[in-house]
Amino acid sequence: MPAPSSKHRANRPGVVLVADDDPVMRLLMVEMLDGVNLDAIEAEDGLQAVQLARECAPDLILMDVEMPHMDGFAACRAIRDSENGATVPIVMVTGGDDLEAVTNAYEAGATDFVSKPINWPILGHRVLYVLRASDAIVRLRIADAQNRAVLAAIPDTFFRMDQNGVYLDYETGHTGGRHIGNRRESASGEDFAADECVGKHVSEVLPRDIAERMLEQVEIALRIRQVRSVEYELIRFGQVQHYEARLVATGSSEVLGLVRDISERKRAEEQIRRLAYCDSLTGIPNRQAFLEMLERELQRSKIGNKKFAVLFMDLDAFKRINDTLGHNVGDQLLQQVSDRLRDTIRPSDLLSRGDSLTREGFDPRPDQGSNLARLGGDEFTILIPDLDRVEHALNVAHRVKDAMRRPFIIEGNEIFVTASIGISLFPEDGDDCNSLLKFADTAMYHAKNCGKNNAKLYSSSLTMQIMSHVKLEVGLRKALQNDELYLLYQPQLDVRSSEIVGVEALVRWRHAERGIISPTEFIPLAEETGLIVPIGEWVLRTACSQARAWQKLTRRPVRMAVNLSAKQFKDENLSQIVLSALHDTGLDPRLLELELTEGTLMDDAKATLATLEQLRGIGVYLSIDDFGTGYSSMNYLKRFDVRALKIDRSFISGLPQDSENAAITRAIIAMAHGLKMVVVAEGVETGEQLVLLEQYGCDLVQGFYLGRPSPAESVTGMLQSLWVPVAEK
Structure with missing residues (x-):
């Protein structure tokens, strides 16, 4: 299949090269890619895949392992060795899911792999997320290349410091920077002049906590004779700037330090973290973020002999809304549901245990906890830490349930939904994350079976009922x-x-x-x-x-x-x-x-x-x-x-x-x-x-x-x- 025209590609998020000798598999993959708005070009064997990869520069490659002339592993290595094939994401499609197949895929240079039989809807979303992650990495590399170009033209700030933390020398970059009053901002972003540093102790120049960490690494660098680094933040011109000071011993009692502004790198890392832990539709934490947070809370509660509750909420008859009003309305409803959940749950219900997330990104405010998450579809979870009484978890559940009953206004229309909520408790119902989440899910289904628009606590009898149901x-x-x-x-x-x-x-x-x-x-x-x-x-x-x-x-x-x-x-x-x-x-x-x-x-x-x-x-x-x-x-x-x-x-x-x-x-x-x-x-x-x-x-x-x-x-x-x-x- 010829490569799509540039005009056509402009309306699509990416072009995927599908390499498979089975025409049926290629057809299914092309249909799957079209369903997620991606263009496709096709290769019938490994040699053709390598040729098309060089000529068409696809955004992603789906590569079958078993192909004539050149198998998928050899084709993957050949593409990686080509001039522009080092960074393109390659997803291997293998009929085996054993450790050897996985090892061979990654050793050949694959980005990811999927096993047959293929779950087509999941593969479509997986391809989109691989493309998105690849795009973020490309942006990160571009930013890093720009930083390197700047640093090549404008030297980093460097200093010499003795073992006691006194500056012996301090030089800022002389190219670039900007004038601030009678002083010139250094290329690294720090606006310290040499006469403000030389002869002074580091604690007189930098905040005390940063100075203490700097002195600690100076001592280690002198002792083990290896490069050490210190990352720190300073408020500069109304913004938080991130710096890295790399320290290397130049004698028995002196170190050489080079200071670099790493703010761009930190922002890129933060963006990648948002992609990994933030639900793209609602802006609240996703399943992975919630599971990691739940694990942290589990360990904290075990050490502190605390209790907590997991609430599992599912919208009743959400499929009917998608089927009758369309997925666009369904997506808007999920966004409004997440906003209403954040507004309904009081800060006292969700004491934050880590970084918080909002739709725009990480939010440092301690009252916007990451204890709320969207697991997927119309399923949401809430963690209530430091639980004193079971009634508190039930009160939160009923408050959420009542909030969902108020009409949602979407495109000028009133939409009514209800919610079913299941609750599991630590340590009464389980002492591991999987059990607590599974039991909360079980209680939620019990709430649905009791007429929906309900909240139910988990009990062991529910598991017996489910096991009996499954056995039947x-x-x-x-x-x-x-x-x-x-x-x-x-x-x-x-x-x-x-x-x-x-x-x-x-x-x-x-x-x-x-x-x-x-x-x-x-x-x-x-x-x-x-x-x-x-x-x-x-x-x-x-x-x-x-x-x-x-x-x-x-x-x-x-x-x-x-x-x-x-x-x-x-x-x-x-x-x-x-x-x-x-x-x-x-x-x-x-x-x-x-x-x-x-x-x-x-x-x-x-x-x-x-x-x-x-x-x-x-x-x-x-x-x-x-x-x-x-x-x-x-x-x-x-x-x-x-x-x-x-x-x-x-x-x-x-x-x-x-x-x-x-x-x-x-x-x-x-x-x-x-x-x-x-x-x-x-x-x-x-x-x-x-x-x-x-x-x-x-x-x-x-x-x-x-x-x-x-x-x-x-x-x-x-x-x-x-x-x-x-x-x-």
Whole structure:
């Protein structure tokens, strides 16, 4: 690929050379780079990579290790040996993550390395940060080169000093500098004249603390005969200037000192530190800064027998804001959240233990603690040191939570968010950083599960719950392959004839250790983890196969009802899965009923209509399950054109005593019949309910009174004794 034009490159932050013999990997890398606004040029092997590196001068190189003609290590060394290849960042992409692969990458001159398989979103951010760090280093080298040029033209200030700290000689640079009154500022920045220093003790020229450090290094330089240095700060012309005095023994009792202004170097180091420890979006400390600060606080508290708390805050439903309003609004919200956190937390809550950070840089004010940090995304942490009572941590958490509830004004719009906060305590909950942060995170998820907009303390029972949840998830992932899932079938009866006209398939799980696990426990877990999709496909195929078996046995059609979850319904392969199940089992599409909830149908009306049209084209029977608990309108019911409504069991359970449920049930039946839809009542448990539903004109019923969910063998007997053909719809 040719190098981008200079005009195009001006609108991009950098150009990356992608060297890989695999065209698919190159394509993926180019797509990844384009996603983070970077241009790319491509090389098919190591030789071409070296040639393009010399001709195009890329800002960064992504180099695969295994390539023909010249491998990545050899290409990296060749680029480093070229005229302009010494400083370009080279990130090696290796299939091995062992120590030898890492060592070979760095010995070849690599800046960094990544291992396959590649986490593409993380790699994009990693490339950006390597480019940013490289740019900072380039700026630092430019500044250093400028300083060297100046010092080459203007000699450093130098002095001779005896072992007692008395200046024997003092010479300032004679080129450059500026006049201040009747004196000339030295090239090093110090404005001391020779007659102010010669013959005087260092404590008469420099502040006492600096003079003491200078004398200490003079004594060491004379004793060990090696170069020593002293860095110090002086206020010059209203600004803090940094100096370095290098001392070398020139005799048994004298040293030669050279003073250099290192302010530019210090500022560059400070900028690099900001890049490493400051969150670029919000300006507050990032994860690395917080972890280091937490480690320092942990050691301090252990020595001083102190307590502290870690607060882990996460914004509720932040993803919804990003998805609906855009990432730009989401970024502005995070900035305002960090500002509000700083304003909400009092200085007494966060006693600073080190350098502070603000959006503009390091802030020396002691009341702006670095105890607040953004870990990433919408996750923030707060450290409360020297904790006297647990109530204090809870008070801080509730104050933060209440502050988040106030509206945020972004682009003229009010945005409302809430926060869930978890709290872990040292030493009660853990005595290492990872445990404290993990337990605070665990407590935060507990707060979300308790309704969000909440603050919860960590307890060991939460870990037990999570471990149980994880163990259950692992078991569910193995349930299919271990044949632990099975189906029960509940008959549906025609109200008028009392004959079985269909069955509903219900999945159950027989765990190897726990026995039968309730669907109310494992179905939500399957939904959460996405396992509901393969489980749902297994249910569909098994149910279709059983329906076909009953059809062959009784020589009569048997309609089989199967529930579809929201995730299944949104699966773009749903139609193909249904067609495949019908084809493989030989079941007539008209004998398959797919049940959908109101929430599933209403989630995305446009996409719903398209999927329903595909299913109707297959010829399957469609119904709405648990009707009455959602929010369907008459207009949508007409547009969806389903064939049946299943009244939720919550309306049937109160019959005949509950007059409100009775009125709702009558209304649903009348509405459905008006739309030419069949009505099925779930949860029929008494004869009175059955009689009442018959009076209301209900078409089909199912429930414990008519038949409990049973194995296929039991239903076979029922079908052979009670059967009426299914009417063609």
